[in-house]
Amino acid sequence: MKLQADYSFLLSGLLLAPSVGASTCQTPIDHPGPAFSFVQPLNTTILSPYGHSPAVYPSPKTNGTGGWEKALAQAKDWLSQLTVEEKAWMATGQPGPCVGNILPIPRLNFTGLCLQNGPQCLQQGDYSSVFVSGVSAAASWDRKLLYDRGYAMATEHKGKGTHVVLGPIAGPLGRSPYDGRTWEGFAADPYLTGVCMEETIIGMQDAGVQANAKHFIANEQETQRNPTYAADANATTYIQDSVSSNVNDRTLHEIYMWPFANAARARVSSFMCSYNRLNGSHSCQNSYLLNHLLKTELGFQGYVMSDWGATHSGVASIESGMDMTMPGGFTLYGELWTEGSYFGQNLTDAINNGTVSTDRIDDMIVRIMTPYFWLGQDQDYPSVDASVGALNTDSPPDTWLYPWQFTGTSNRDVRSNHSQMIREHGAASTVLLKNERNALPLRKPRNIVIVGNDAGPVTQGAYNQNNFEYGTLANAGGSGTCRFSFLSTPLDAITARARQDGALVQTWLNNTLITEKAMPDLWNPEHPDVCLVFLKGWSEENIDRRFLELDWNGNAVVEAVAKYCSNTVVVTHSAGVNVLPFADHPNVTAILAAHYPGEEAGNSLVDILYGDVNPSAKLPYVIAYNESDYNAPLTTDVQTNGTYDWQSWFDEELEVGYRYFDAHDIPVRYEFGFGLSYTTFNLSRLAATGSVATNLTALPEQRPVQPGGNPALWETVYTLTTEVSNSGSVDGYAIPQLYVGFPDTAPAGTPPSQLRGFDKIWLEAGETKTVTFELMRRDVSYWDVVAQDWRIPAGQFTFKAGFSSRDFRANTTATFVRDH
Numbered sequence: 001m002k003l004q005a006d007y008s009f010l011l012s013g014l015l016l017a018p019s020v021g022a023s024t025c026q027t028p029i030d031h032p033g034p035a036f037s038f039v040q041p042l043n044t045t046i047l048s049p050y051g052h053s054p055a056v057y058p059s060p061k062t063n064g065t066g067g068w069e070k071a072l073a074q075a076k077d078w079l080s081q082l083t084v085e086e087k088a089w090m091a092t093g094q095p096g097p098c099v100g101n102i103l104p105i106p107r108l109n110f111t112g113l114c115l116q117n118g119p120q121c122l123q124q125g126d127y128s129s130v131f132v133s134g135v136s137a138a139a140s141w142d143r144k145l146l147y148d149r150g151y152a153m154a155t156e157h158k159g160k161g162t163h164v165v166l167g168p169i170a171g172p173l174g175r176s177p178y179d180g181r182t183w184e185g186f187a188a189d190p191y192l193t194g195v196c197m198e199e200t201i202i203g204m205q206d207a208g209v210q211a212n213a214k215h216f217i218a219n220e221q222e223t224q225r226n227p228t229y230a231a232d233a234n235a236t237t238y239i240q241d242s243v244s245s246n247v248n249d250r251t252l253h254e255i256y257m258w259p260f261a262n263a264a265r266a267r268v269s270s271f272m273c274s275y276n277r278l279n280g281s282h283s284c285q286n287s288y289l290l291n292h293l294l295k296t297e298l299g300f301q302g303y304v305m306s307d308w309g310a311t312h313s314g315v316a317s318i319e320s321g322m323d324m325t326m327p328g329g330f331t332l333y334g335e336l337w338t339e340g341s342y343f344g345q346n347l348t349d350a351i352n353n354g355t356v357s358t359d360r361i362d363d364m365i366v367r368i369m370t371p372y373f374w375l376g377q378d379q380d381y382p383s384v385d386a387s388v389g390a391l392n393t394d395s396p397p398d399t400w401l402y403p404w405q406f407t408g409t410s411n412r413d414v415r416s417n418h419s420q421m422i423r424e425h426g427a428a429s430t431v432l433l434k435n436e437r438n439a440l441p442l443r444k445p446r447n448i449v450i451v452g453n454d455a456g457p458v459t460q461g462a463y464n465q466n467n468f469e470y471g472t473l474a475n476a477g478g479s480g481t482c483r484f485s486f487l488s489t490p491l492d493a494i495t496a497r498a499r500q501d502g503a504l505v506q507t508w509l510n511n512t513l514i515t516e517k518a519m520p521d522l523w524n525p526e527h528p529d530v531c532l533v534f535l536k537g538w539s540e541e542n543i544d545r546r547f548l549e550l551d552w553n554g555n556a557v558v559e560a561v562a563k564y565c566s567n568t569v570v571v572t573h574s575a576g577v578n579v580l581p582f583a584d585h586p587n588v589t590a591i592l593a594a595h596y597p598g599e600e601a602g603n604s605l606v607d608i609l610y611g612d613v614n615p616s617a618k619l620p621y622v623i624a625y626n627e628s629d630y631n632a633p634l635t636t637d638v639q640t641n642g643t644y645d646w647q648s649w650f651d652e653e654l655e656v657g658y659r660y661f662d663a664h665d666i667p668v669r670y671e672f673g674f675g676l677s678y679t680t681f682n683l684s685r686l687a688a689t690g691s692v693a694t695n696l697t698a699l700p701e702q703r704p705v706q707p708g709g710n711p712a713l714w715e716t717v718y719t720l721t722t723e724v725s726n727s728g729s730v731d732g733y734a735i736p737q738l739y740v741g742f743p744d745t746a747p748a749g750t751p752p753s754q755l756r757g758f759d760k761i762w763l764e765a766g767e768t769k770t771v772t773f774e775l776m777r778r779d780v781s782y783w784d785v786v787a788q789d790w791r792i793p794a795g796q797f798t799f800k801a802g803f804s805s806r807d808f809r810a811n812t813t814a815t816f817v818r819d820h
Contacts, residue, residue: 053281056292059321066707071374088347093328095399097389119167119184121482124388127413130482133596136429138186138620150203159414161384164210168200170259171219177577178545180222184480187620188657190258191755201266213263214272218245221634225275243646244277253783264298265708269371290321299705303367314342323364383408426597426604432615432676439589441611444501445529452534456491467538473573474601478541493602515556519564531565537574562587614732618675659751673804679728686801686810696816713778720773726763738773743795
């Protein structure tokens with residue numbers, strides 16, 4: 001029998017909201033329990049049962065460790081000049097030109113903070129670029145691409161006056177392929193997502209802009225992500241609460257926290273707590289999550305902000321470790337925004353009457369301002385571009401309570417030469433799934449047929465539409481939606497290339513027409529050399545996907561074309577996972593998964609189709625044969641109407657993504673890490689280099705925590721090398737991958753193999769290079785729920801190297817710990 005989730009938010013909300021200043025409660029209650037509450041000291045071992053969050057107080061103070069010491073001193077000096085009212089409003093968002101705003105303090109020459117979406121672009125940006133999506137970037141398996149993308153996005157944000165980019169995203173991780181926002185994040189794997197987070201954050205912050213790691217944590221569905229409210233005047237009465245992600249301690253550490261540890265290690269400026277509850281408590285007032293796991297165990301030195309409308313209390317959230325509420329001047333009413341805040345004046349009153357201590361509010365402000373000084377945002381930082389305010393649909397200008405003043409030029413063009421880089425990134429992120437009879441690359445075909453409503457121009461404007469019928473899909477919906485300055489479509493790019501070859505191009509973009517008429521009646525009597533079919537799959541924030549087939553009757557479109565065209569090439573633009581029943585059709589000779597490639601969608605695809613770029617991308621998820629093959633269904637249909645009935649039990653534990661398919665020997669159509677090339681690669685001889693670390697202790701040495709946790713976890717303990725060869729006739733990039741199988745002494749439920757290394761290397765035809773994999777202590781450890789630490793198990797590890805999670809070419813073994 002599972003433990004019941006705790007209902008801490010209910011009691012704390014009643015005691016402390018809406019006016020925190022009026023409360024006489026001195027100690028916030030996070031877990032009332034059946035008869036009494038308890039507060040757990042930070043230095044006490046904490047076992048977090050499944051579906052339960054113990055209370056942990058107080059919220060730790062930042063000490064600037066990890067390189068922020070100088071900036072911390074600047075922040076403290078700045079803090080000393082603030083009034084109580086200014087401190088309260090520094091932690092409270094306000095309506096303004098950006099999606100999130102902290103008010104200016106003119107007397108201190110502080111122009112405020114501008115927080116902006118998003119994970120693929122500057123959402124409120126004219127004359128700005130649309131980059132490849134997160135899932136596309138992950139499919140590249142390319143550290144440099146991830147860094148360059150993050151850096152370039154941040155330079156555009158900075159040019160428009162953004163201080164904080166709301167991204168990158170490690171939650172959702174991809175527990176379920178139906179989640180509506182997986183495309184904003186990276187991969188259904190904690191190791192790959194961790195690399196993506198770290199490289200992106202470093203790139204963004206090297207450009208001088210604060211990154212925000214979101215959504216913390218176990219934010220794995222959009223359905224019931226927010227409470228359902230009664231229609232009362234203050235919109236504070238719950239009908240049903242938000243979904244609770246009930247995750248056990250080991251799973252939380254090894255799957256969902258793993259990439260966020262990389263984010264903390266990269267010294268990310270801020271974390272965003274998520275909408276969902278975690279083990280019964282709202283993420284933004286879950287003291288175990290924020291005070292213990294994030295600020296203590298991971299040593300996070302920055303500030304925690306709420307997701308927009310995810311604040312459900314005043315003092316309880318503050319004491320539980322949340323430092324900034326957003327958007328602050330609003331509360332959530334269903335999916336509508338109304339005025340009001342748990343912070344603001346309420347926080348001023350709470351400070352004055354002692355409900356919130358001076359120490360706590362001061363730490364909140366120091367945490368907020370330390371990254372500001374660390375990144376030099378106090379020195380000649382660009383002002384907010386006035387044009388972004390006009391594009392703000394969250395708080396349009398008529399809602400602004402502060403007289404915002406704009407300096408500098410408006411409608412700034414921040415695109416630089418990024419389009420060329422985006423084109424390269426789009427090609428590097430396109431996965432070649434099938435290529436029979438050497439269908440690709442194209443060799444100057446004379447008669448080309450282009451089919452499908454995803455091929456051509458967007459007919460109704462490419463911004464925030466809901467599954468638009470006509471037009472190529474290069475970005476999807478919600479806060480990650482982008483405004484295109486231009487969009488290269490497949491139709492335009494292929495037509496331009498075909499004209500150079502003197503080819504005939506015929507187009508049918510109406511999916512209904514295609515499926516209702518016989519294709520030979522539609523095209524030129526001469527049989528086409530190639531039929532290019534373009535399909536798409538929409539995805540968006542606040543709505544989960546209902547199916548994994550492609551939209552607009554995509555399967556039938558392929559069948560209608562392939563019935564008569566012996567060389568049918570299918571291209572998909574989608575959020576990620578799609579079942580592809582047409583992959584077995586003998587006339588479907590090639591399939592390309594292009595995800596959401598941004599503004600250069602057409603040009604980057606042409607580079608792959610015609611062989612100007614040799615495809616190298618790999619799947620960051622599994623494509624199964626059937627929708628029913630996937631585990632971990634979303635909690636989407638709760639028939640009861642109790643306030644707390646939305647409970648999502650993560651019973652699959654560590655079996656997320658390929659781990660599940662491997663653990664149960666389930667056949668897949670295309671496995672994790674799979675992707676073809678126009679050449680062939682081989683891999684041989686996996687061997688240790690240097691001295692084998694056989695004298696390791698099972699538990700790491702306890703050292704002072706740094707950002708990312710105990711630094712001993714990040715030390716290299718084992719190094720392997722392998723030889724990778726290009727055995728084909730075309731130059732290209734190889735992406736060798738390393739997986740680890742843990743000893744039998746590891747606890748039950750340990751996956752058969754887990755990604756623990758990869759590289760991307762250029763190899764000319766016939767060339768061989770040595771690839772090195774360095775494994776850290778964390779890579780060969782599991783989370784010991786009793787010791788509350790990372791433990792290397794005794795016994796023999798198996799290391800497997802190859803080109804996907806099911807294509808291993810070499811292996812070796814090692815033992816690090818002889819006994820416990």
